[in-house]
Every structure is written in structure tokens, then in C-alpha cells.
Amino acid sequence: MDPLEHASIPALAYLALSSEPRLGVLTALVVGATFPDLDALTKEHRSYLHSFIPFLPTLLLGLHLGGPVLPFALGWASHLFLDFFTGVIPFAYPLIRRGYGIEIFARGGASGLRIEPKILTEYPDPRREYEISIGGSVALTLLTLVVTLLRLH
């Protein structure tokens, strides 16, 4: 999942669910939702910032302090949730490098529709370069910007 999708999905959810959305909360949410992919700059994508070891203390701090830390942590949670369904999350990295995720197949044909979930488990992929296709996400991002302008004015 690319950064535009990671930013847009929780932003749209916040804008849809909040009775009085605020730009500061939205900004903290989007920063929290996108920053874990800074892991791509390290030796392994989906490593330190995709682990619960730094995430859980941040969430607890956000629950205790409130302010921008809480929406930041919730954005981070949305990132981990979305990545869990598009690959693997190494929950205890670097203590345990193996990651887990769920891949869901929908198969249709003359015999009907079948939904087939499959548990993924693997080590994080070593990355030398970070390359993503964001073409399909541009429309989602534009929609998010329009909804943001409409909801925050």
C-alpha cells in the first residue's frame, strides 16, 4: 500500500465520523498514518516502525496525554492494520523478525463466489530501492482533498 492510500483512508474515515473535524487532528492522523514507511529507508522495509514494540508505548502515551499524540498513534494503527492485509507485519521486530499477515482471495465463477483467506508468514523483504506505483492512488487523494476542503471550511 502506498503513502497516498495510507494517508487518504484514515483521513476519510476521520472526516466521515467526526462531528467537528479539525485540521490539527487530521494532520497528526495523516503524519502517523504515513511515517511508518520510513522503514523503507532502512535495510528492511516493514521493520522497526511496523513493529508493536515502538507502537504500543506511543499508543499508551497518546491515551494518557491526548493532544496530537493520540491521533498520531491512531494513524499509525491504521497503517499497521492496512499493511496486515497487504503483506506481513513483524509484530515484535527486531526481537522476532518473522511477519504475519492475511491475504484474502475472492474467486467467482459458475459455481458461485468463494472467499478464501490465507495466513501469510515471512521475513521482511530486504530492500535496496523503494519503488511504488501511485497512479491509482491519485484519484483517492484528490477525493480526500475535496472532502477535507468541504468538511473543514
Ligand SMILES: [Zn+2]
Ligand atoms: Zn507500511
